[in-house]
Amino acid sequence: MTNAVIPTEKTLLLVDDDKPFLTRLARAMETRGFEVLMAESVAEGVAHVKRSAPSFAVVDLRLADGNGLDVIEALHQARPEARAVVLTGYGNIATAVTAVKLGAIDYLAKPADADAVYGALVGDSETRAALPDNPMSADRVRWEHIQRVYELCNRNVSETARRLNMHRRTLQRILAKRAPK
Template identity: 75%
Template sequence: MTDISELAESERTLLLVDDDKPFLTRLERAMDKRGFIVSIADTVAGGLAAVKSNTPAFAVVDLRLEDGNGLAVVQALHEHRPDARAVVLTGYGNIATAVTAVKLGAVDYLAKPADADDIVKALLAGEEEIKPEPPENPMSADRVRWEHIQRVYELCDRNVSETARRLNMHRRTLQRILAKRAPR
């Protein structure tokens, strides 16, 4: 399936859950223009309430939200509607969370900022169809490494010594990496 307009109105419902309000607003407009009937939430609690009140056919959920993990919304969505298709967005991608997202029912896992066309392709790609092409400008290996270090640093409450221990690197090396700007 490649065209949303071929679906019945109840099958075009889309829930967007993200705490980045400008991104959420832009994505809402973009998806509305592409034929989806969009509802939005900016918290896990709001996403769960939207799933319970009117379970959508599609969902795009940010992984890290202010009040918790977006995977809770994906799990609730698939409990209420097993055929629903969800895409998880994140700025802190790693293999473990990607695997968890897929196990909970997500059909794809995209790095932020994701293009609306890429999101639509992921939502509408059937299991029998060929996977979407890789992005034109994927993150560099240096950027992926930097993102991972930043994520672990945040999870360790910005404690350099604890982060260095968990990453198995020297504290001074970590301090030098943290002092630099993010690679492109």
């Protein structure tokens, strides 16, 4: 396998609705040589991409006005060689797979520090991750399966509940909670 080409232009779009985190990460990435653009919403992020698609992006998955994957998709369409990383506090396999299919090169759980973000942006995306020391619990596996079906149903709660043979309200409660350990 060959290493992915790292863009020489170091423009970086950061999209996150957590203003203090966004500001800290922007400062940290500027010290690493990036020219940083910040956005606090999907609409703002997509607008930046349409104006001038950056060579790098770090996008939060859940934003107040929608799904950060929309920014990833717009970036990949505008600049296919761009390297994008998805950040989220609601990590699950289904959204990680979707993010990669839409053009993301990595998927990091929050809170991620600047070194981890930088490593994901400029690191070799071809290398394999190490096996986890602690595998997922049965509750986590169940939660991951529900999330995968939810993503496959285009985040339609009623359709997901029907396919899982589960009451819609029960499913809504599960989706509102954080992932089990």
